[in-house]
Amino acid sequence: MSTPYRDVLNKIRLAFPQPVSDSIHDSYFVHSIMRALDQVDGLKTQLPILGSIVPGDFEEARRTTLPPRMSSVEAVTSDLVGHLQGMTIVGHPRAQQNVIPPPTIPSLIGVLLSSLHNANVVWDEYSRLVALAEVEAAGITARLVGYDPEQASGVFTFGGTGTSLYGVKIGLEKACPQAMQKGVPEDVVVIVSEAGHYCARSITGWLGIGVDNLITIPTTAENEMDLGRLEEAARTALAGGKKIAAIIATLGTTDAFGLDDLKGIVTLRDNLTEEFQLAYRPHVHADAVIGWAWSVFNHYDFERNPLGFRPRTLRALAGACRRIRHLSLADSVGVDFHKTGFAPYISSLVLFKDCEDLRRVTRLPEEMPYLYHFGEHRPGMYTLEASRAGSGPLAALANYRLFGEQGLQVLLGHMVEMTQILREHLEGYEGTTVLNRDNFGTVTLFRAYPLGIDTFSIKGQEFDDPAHRDTLLTHNAYNRAIFQYVYSEAMAGRGVLISSTDCYRHTRYGEPIYALKSYILSPFVDEGDVEVVVEKIQEAREKVA
Ligand SMILES: *Cc1c(COP(=O)(O)O)cnc(C)c1O
Numbered sequence: 001m002s003t004p005y006r007d008v009l010n011k012i013r014l015a016f017p018q019p020v021s022d023s024i025h026d027s028y029f030v031h032s033i034m035r036a037l038d039q040v041d042g043l044k045t046q047l048p049i050l051g052s053i054v055p056g057d058f059e060e061a062r063r064t065t066l067p068p069r070m071s072s073v074e075a076v077t078s079d080l081v082g083h084l085q086g087m088t089i090v091g092h093p094r095a096q097q098n099v100i101p102p103p104t105i106p107s108l109i110g111v112l113l114s115s116l117h118n119a120n121v122v123w124d125e126y127s128r129l130v131a132l133a134e135v136e137a138a139g140i141t142a143r144l145v146g147y148d149p150e151q152a153s154g155v156f157t158f159g160g161t162g163t164s165l166y167g168v169k170i171g172l173e174k175a176c177p178q179a180m181q182k183g184v185p186e187d188v189v190v191i192v193s194e195a196g197h198y199c200a201r202s203i204t205g206w207l208g209i210g211v212d213n214l215i216t217i218p219t220t221a222e223n224e225m226d227l228g229r230l231e232e233a234a235r236t237a238l239a240g241g242k243k244i245a246a247i248i249a250t251l252g253t254t255d256a257f258g259l260d261d262l263k264g265i266v267t268l269r270d271n272l273t274e275e276f277q278l279a280y281r282p283h284v285h286a287d288a289v290i291g292w293a294w295s296v297f298n299h300y301d302f303e304r305n306p307l308g309f310r311p312r313t314l315r316a317l318a319g320a321c322r323r324i325r326h327l328s329l330a331d332s333v334g335v336d337f338h339k340t341g342f343a344p345y346i347s348s349l350v351l352f353k354d355c356e357d358l359r360r361v362t363r364l365p366e367e368m369p370y371l372y373h374f375g376e377h378r379p380g381m382y383t384l385e386a387s388r389a390g391s392g393p394l395a396a397l398a399n400y401r402l403f404g405e406q407g408l409q410v411l412l413g414h415m416v417e418m419t420q421i422l423r424e425h426l427e428g429y430e431g432t433t434v435l436n437r438d439n440f441g442t443v444t445l446f447r448a449y450p451l452g453i454d455t456f457s458i459k460g461q462e463f464d465d466p467a468h469r470d471t472l473l474t475h476n477a478y479n480r481a482i483f484q485y486v487y488s489e490a491m492a493g494r495g496v497l498i499s500s501t502d503c504y505r506h507t508r509y510g511e512p513i514y515a516l517k518s519y520i521l522s523p524f525v526d527e528g529d530v531e532v533v534v535e536k537i538q539e540a541r542e543k544v545a
Contacts, residue, residue: 032073046493095522104399107347124378137400167350175245193248231272288324297412312424416440430455431537483498483516
């Protein structure tokens with residue numbers, strides 16, 4: 001019987017994958033995806049962006065209305081593709097902007113599959129063996145960072161921020177076992193380094209601990225937490241009767257890839273726990289959302305070097321491993337597969353060394369009457385989220401299976417190798433200087449200086465000596481101009497897209513140091529793509545007065 005609503009309904013049904021095998025409709029589905037990919041491909045040029053940058057009219061966007069009638073898959077596809085206009089092609093070798101990786105094909109298929117059947121890993125009833133993928137990915141990661149996989153446990157959550165939130169929340173429950181029920185007493189602090197991610201502020205704010213109770217510890221020249229200052233701060237807090245909910249150690253800071261001395265932090269924590277006879281052990285959370293991936297080198301034979309990396313690369317890898325291999329000393333670790341794991345957003349895992357820790361936030365079954373009548377795997381008993389997509393776990397597992405340990409070693413090793421080549425070039429010119437020379441990731445912070453400036457001494461002078469304040473600020477502006485030049489050249493198809501940071505750290509006298517930044521996270525980067533960075537900077541130095 002044909003009624004107006006039936007006619008529309010039939011169109012609607014075609015817009016869904018079919019519930020019962022229908023290979024003709026499957027072809028239509030695949031073709032629809034192909035059409036989208038084709039259109040995206042049509043936006044590609046030699047430039048590291050899709051199409052061109054069209055400024056978004058956010059005022060106009062606010063006035064968007066719901067269309068009165070149904071559209072078609074085809075029309076919606078074109079509309080969606082249009083929204084990709086101007087996006088950076090993060091896998092392009094001439095895009096070296098930030099810690100955003102290009103996702104692999106298997107990880108994208110993982111997202112598609114999970115979304116296709118709408119897996120929710122809150123409970124195995126809602127996700128079956130997709131829930132298993134979460135446990136598998138967590139198990140692989142636990143082993144990788146050196147946890148006992150029998151004892152460790154973890155869940156995927158809403159980003160790196162979520163991983164630290166879980167760590168701090170569990171720490172809070174350890175320090176104040178009543179917090180979940182009664183709320184947070186005022187005498188709680190959280191400690192992080194000045195180079196740690198701003199999410200520590202969000203977390204202390206949102207957990208009710210209060211941003212004022214976040215203690216930030218200055219960092220050394222290597223961008224790692226100053227242990228002496230940490231000890232001072234922790235002692236002051238404890239002596240003042242405060243409780244330490246968590247110490248967040250950052251392993252791989254966002255701008256510079258600084259790595260905190262986790263071993264030193266844990267030792268200090270243990271000593272203070274004993275000395276102050278604390279009834280709890282302050283929780284140490286490792287924010288390793290960037291650095292975790294270097295764990296694949298924990299067992300690499302740096303002597304024999306079977307993959308044939310260059311000596312400078314080996315040194316950089318070993319330098320990072322020196323800190324990363326202690327990850328298992330942390331009570332919990334945060335991992336972002338959407339950063340150094342080549343998965344699409346969001347794929348973040350928080351792991352606890354002791355699975356009992358998660359019990360501290362477990363709800364009672366009576367509180368969740370619609371869940372858990374059967375099944376045996378119930379992470380939703382303790383996760384903050386109710387719905388959790390299976391896409392993050394499947395994407396992570398996809399990449400583990402695809403790369404294996406050696407694949408990840410090659411991928412990271414290559415990018416570190418390219419980073420080292422970039423630094424050699426930058427240091428080979430007298431007009432440029434690398435700022436984070438002792439940080440061994442794939443991010444390079446550097447500054448350019450006008451002709452006639454002695455780059456050997458200027459860095460130290462600007463950093464230490466308030467008499468150089470004006471020079472520092474002048475050179476901040478100079479580097480901004482260099483960045484503008486390099487950026488517009490890249491947009492014109494000449495050169496490379498790099499980025500910058502307004503404050504990679506403060507000088508001793510409190511001024512922000514502006515830095516140019518190259519973040520290499522594309523497997524397609526080769527030597528020519530890092531040489532062009534240096535060429536463009538040199539060119540900019542001639543153009544910028
Ligand atoms: C990116 C980052 C975060 C936040 O992660 P999101 O996934 O963006 O929420 C936290 N810590 C560090 C060190 C980071 O680099």
